Amino acid sequence: MPELPEVETIVRDLQPLTGRALSNPRLSHTDVLRGVTAARLKASLDGARVRRVSRRAKHVVMELDSGLRAIVQPRMTGALILSDAPLSGEHAGYAVLTLDVEGGARLTYRDVRRLGTISLLDAEAWNTYTSRIGPEPLANDFDIGAFAAALGGTRQAIKKAIMDQRLIAGVGNIYANEALFVARIDPSRPANRLAAHDVPRLYRAIRKILDAAVRSKGTTVRDYRTGTGQRGAFQFKLKVYDRAGRPCVRCGTWLSTTHAIDGRQTTFCWRCQGDA
DNA sequence: ACGAGGTCCTGCGAGC
DNA sequence: TGCTCGCAGGACCTCG
Numbered sequence: 571m572p573e574l575p576e577v578e579t580i581v582r583d584l585q586p587l588t589g590r591a592l593s594n595p596r597l598s599h600t601d602v603l604r605g606v607t608a609a610r611l612k613a614s615l616d617g618a619r620v621r622r623v624s625r626r627a628k629h630v631v632m633e634l635d636s637g638l639r640a641i642v643q644p645r646m647t648g649a650l651i652l653s654d655a656p657l658s659g660e661h662a663g664y665a666v667l668t669l670d671v672e673g674g675a676r677l678t679y680r681d682v683r684r685l686g687t688i689s690l691l692d693a694e695a696w697n698t699y700t701s702r703i704g705p706e707p708l709a710n711d712f713d714i715g716a717f718a719a720a721l722g723g724t725r726q727a728i729k730k731a732i733m734d735q736r737l738i739a740g741v742g743n744i745y746a747n748e749a750l751f752v753a754r755i756d757p758s759r760p761a762n763r764l765a766a767h768d769v770p771r772l773y774r775a776i777r778k779i780l781d782a783a784v785r786s787k788g789t790t791v792r793d794y795r796t797g798t799g800q801r802g803a804f805q806f807k808l809k810v811y812d813r814a815g816r817p818c819v820r821c822g823t824w825l826s827t828t829h830a831i832d833g834r835q836t837t838f839c840w841r842c843q844g845d846a
Numbered sequence: 847a848c849g850a851g852g853t854c855c856t857g858c859g860a861g862c
Numbered sequence: 863t864g865c866t867c868g869c870a871g872g873a874c875c876t877c878g
Contacts (some may be wrong), residue, residue, distance in 0.1 A: 571870095571871070571872080573872095601854080601855080628872080643872085643873085645871080645872050645873075646855090646870080646871055646872070647855090647856085647857095647871095664856095681855090682855085682856065682857070683854090683855045683856050683857080683870090683871090684854085684855055684856080685854065685855060685856090685871075685872070685873085686872095687873090724847095724848095725847090725848075726848085726849090733872085735872090735873080742871090742872070743871070743872085792857095792870095832849095832850095833850090833851085833871085834870095834871070834872090835870080835871085
């Protein structure tokens with residue numbers, strides 16, 4: 571599922587769009603649209619030139635020469651693929667939005683479950699939207715003091731807290747599981763009850779995991795694809811996610827799994843991450 | 847202010 | 863074999 575590393579990978583792969591014009595938008599489903607009608611989206615994209623493609627949290631932001639931004643949030647099964655030839659095989663189905671790109675390429679948003687969303691915001695609306703999202707954990711100015719303060723302000727389980735986009739941007743279920751394992755923190759521990767040494771450890775673990783995942787072009791469990799339609803490689807480096815019932819890579823204890831935190835699959839080593 | 851639970855959406859695997 | 867059912871989950875919403 572596209573989290574920060576997957577969206578970052580997609581955005582890097584979409585850089586050839588910069589300066590190119592889009593045309594002939596084809597939209598097969600309108601249920602992915604948020605705050606924009608099909609007519610307005612198509613009219614805004616048709617003939618628009620891409621000024622910049624960037625990432626914010628788990629969003630792909632395509633800034634157009636009109637100043638409008640087309641925002642794609644892939645969520646579970648969304649994929650944005652830039653290709654020279656028309657998509658075929660597994661990628662051909664489930665296309666939601668297809669655009670012709672100046673120079674002969676195609677940009678396709680495909681989404682099997684269509685939990686992903688597409689919106690269109692002007693500069694002001696985008697600024698409001700992005701101001702409500704927490705800091706970027708891979709940014710140089712990601713501040714550990716602010717991170718500590720954010721965690722100290724909630725009694726939520728630490729795993730739920732780091733997946734809260736208002737507190738920190740881009741962390742989803744996979745990397746929350748991985749970062750907590752690396753930091754040796756019990757996922758169910760209330761965020762404001764972390765030990766003093768836990769916060770810097772978690773801060774470093776999140777950055778380390780996300781950076782490594784970006785270098786592997788993300789994690790493909792099932793549907794995620796890069797911006798060129800390839801699979802990521804970080805699934806081979808996961809230590810806990812999707813490894814329930816298998817031995818902990820650190821101590822050999824069988825990994826436990828629970829859905830007690832926000833109903834989401836949480837896998838951890840009770841020995842390495844236990845609350846003593 | 848918190849936790850619990852519903853909603854969106856479709857494919858897949860389990861169970862009968 | 864062919865059906866139904868529950869689950870997967872990120873963000874957002876309502877309710878108590």
